[in-house]
Amino acid sequence: MGSEVQSADAAKIKPQPSYPPNATLYLSNIDWSIKKPLLKRSLVALFSRHGKVMEIICLRGDSVGKGQKPKCLRGQAWVIFESLPAATAALEAERGFVFFGRPLMVNYAKEVSDRVAKQDGTYNAKARERRTKRKLEEAGEEGVAKSVKLEGGSAAAAPATVKEESGDAQPSNEPSTLLLAKNLPSECNDMMLAMLFVSILDTRK
Known part of the structure; x- marks a missing residue:
């Protein structure tokens, strides 16, 4: 039953732009009300099953002024893997996964993260x-x-x-x-x- 609900939610995800495969994944459609420590721990638990996670960057739309929240930052995260195969396995397995009640939108990041670029000498x-x-x-x-x-x-x-x-x-x-x-x-x-x-x-x- 749970898998059927997850599949139905995944079907509602709009097609995402395709970027060249790299070791950084871009996540969206995350519930931005989740506290950052809990969000990071949960993402680590979810994605570390596929390989070594070097870093996770979470954006929750923290206030920039009284009563203001930049909508463009809500519900986004980047997962930086040590290797491309791990990132690819995670993308294929977790795209559409129901994460805190919302289907995850997972794609390769548009650009290689600075950390990975510095590590492989391309920065x-x-x-x-x-x-x-x-x-x-x-x-x-x-x-x-x-x-x-x-x-x-x-x-x-x-x-x-x-x-x-x-x-x-x-x-x-x-x-x-x-x-x-x-x-x-x-x-x-x-x-x-x-x-x-x-x-x-x-x-x-």
Whole structure:
């Protein structure tokens, strides 16, 4: 009975874009109300059955301001495997799996994670930065791509609180096209930053 319900839920999943196979899986349609510690433990338990999981990055749409939650970040996660065969086995086995009441949408990540790229020697920081800039420009806001300044971590970032570079000085109330992101997690990459800003720009059109 349980498998029949799971199959029915899996059938409702919309077709997803196909990306080249790589060791990082992109998950969506996750219940974003689940607490992050529980979510990560559950994903580790689910996906480690298929191979060594190097890292899991969860985005729950944490508040960026009082009463605000960035919808573009809700219910997403990345599972970084040590090997491509493990990622492929996990994708085939867990796509459509009913996870906390929702069928998981699983696909290969659009880009190889920075951690994997650094491990296999293919990481190129300048190329990463160029790709991020291009993605933002393709969203129709060319100026924004030039105004995103990152501090800490790589030249790409996952969602983080956007703060003004103020030190002890009082922050300026004047509007500006420059955003400074501080205290970025070490696992951040440009794919995630681009997704954040492109999604925000899309909602403004």
